[in-house]
Amino acid sequence: MKASLSVKIGKLKLKNPVMVASGTFGYADEFKDFVNLKKLGAIVTKTITLKPRKGNLPPRTCETPLGMLNSIGLENPGLEAFLKDKIPFLRTLKVPVIMSIASVEDPAEFIELAKKLNTIEAIDALELNLSCPNIVNKRKLISQDCEATYKTVSLIRKATKKTLITKLSPNVTCISDIAKAAESAGSDALALINTFSAMSIDVERRIPKLKVITGGLSGPAIRPVALKMVWEAYNNIKIPIIGMGGIIDTVSALEFIIAGATAISIGTANFINPKISVEVIDGLYGYLKRKHIASIQELIGSLKA
Numbered sequence: 040m041k042a043s044l045s046v047k048i049g050k051l052k053l054k055n056p057v058m059v060a061s062g063t064f065g066y067a068d069e070f071k072d073f074v075n076l077k078k079l080g081a082i083v084t085k086t087i088t089l090k091p092r093k094g095n096l097p098p099r100t101c102e103t104p105l106g107m108l109n110s111i112g113l114e115n116p117g118l119e120a121f122l123k124d125k126i127p128f129l130r131t132l133k134v135p136v137i138m139s140i141a142s143v144e145d146p147a148e149f150i151e152l153a154k155k156l157n158t159i160e161a162i163d164a165l166e167l168n169l170s171c172p173n174i175v176n177k178r179k180l181i182s183q184d185c186e187a188t189y190k191t192v193s194l195i196r197k198a199t200k201k202t203l204i205t206k207l208s209p210n211v212t213c214i215s216d217i218a219k220a221a222e223s224a225g226s227d228a229l230a231l232i233n234t235f236s237a238m239s240i241d242v243e244r245r246i247p248k249l250k251v252i253t254g255g256l257s258g259p260a261i262r263p264v265a266l267k268m269v270w271e272a273y274n275n276i277k278i279p280i281i282g283m284g285g286i287i288d289t290v291s292a293l294e295f296i297i298a299g300a301t302a303i304s305i306g307t308a309n310f311i312n313p314k315i316s317v318e319v320i321d322g323l324y325g326y327l328k329r330k331h332i333a334s335i336q337e338l339i340g341s342l343k344a
């Protein structure tokens with residue numbers, strides 16, 4: 040009998056724990072010619088705000104050792120266009136759709152988004168992006184403060200019955216404190232982690248490589264830190280964690296699951312190999328078979344330490 044990869048995140052039942060991370064897979068239609076999208080555990084969309092956003096000026100990506108910087112700044116078509124233009128394709132896939140949402144200026148927008156989406160059947164869960172480091176002039180993120188995290192998640196919890204996933208920032212002193220705040224406010228799961236605030240300089244011209252100077256660091260460079268944050272959060276909360284940060288293959292996905300992630304998300308690696316998520320799904324089956332493990336659930340948090 041084939042081993043089971045199925046896991047549960049809130050009310051969501053996933054056939055496997057492999058997702059694609061917000062902002063690195065567009066709205067999935069961009070990848071349809073390269074990937075069998077129906078195989079994915081879930082699709083997390085690029086973050087959507089109430090109104091359309093142009094994002095930051097270019098250049099807004101650059102390579103770094105074992106990773107990349109981005110300062111996209113939440114470019115997106117806005118809620119209305121998303122529902123009209125992107126949802127119809129996503130609906131055809133019959134794969135759970137996790138919609139990432141954010142409010143940039145006014146936290147009340149979060150509530151409005153959550154209320155409007157509560158009755159949209161094609162959306163299976165909401166991921167609250169409380170952690171985008173690329174908003175110019177924003178000095179503090181919601182997820183850098185326990186009270187603000189608690190307050191925001193509580194208000195959104197009241198506005199929707201959908202599964203709520205709170206995405207946290209690694210740019211904090213104690214990830215467990217923020218994780219606990221999101222959990223006690225009613226979040227069904229956590230997504231760990233968003234990118235690290237970072238920068239890079241062109242020394243010939245003595246200019247920043249990103250127009251807005253700083254951006255978010257992602258890719259394998261951040262993996263050991265991301266892994267430690269997932270492990271730390273796992274030991275302090277009871278709700279499931281979606282682990283991410285530098286996953287590029289089956290082994291790195293397994294690291295997160297063994298550290299305590301119920302599911303994993305693949306981001307930057309999609310730009311190198313668009314098929315990577317499906318390859319990791321096959322790789323997880325292979326690992327379970329080789330180790331004679333019946334279900335992936337036996338592996339979650341199974342670190343022997």
Ligand SMILES: Cc1cc2nc3c(=O)[nH]c(=O)nc-3n(C[C@H](O)[C@H](O)[C@H](O)COP(=O)(O)O)c2cc1C
Nearest residue numbers: 060061062086109168232233257258284285306307
């Ligand atoms: C180009 C780019 C755009 C991103 N956009 C978003 C976004 O819109 N919303 C969000 O929550 N995270 C966004 N992220 C963060 C990723 O979802 C992920 O949390 C992070 O990159 C760590 O995973 P990785 O190392 O596998 O890329 C973005 C990352 C990249 C590289």
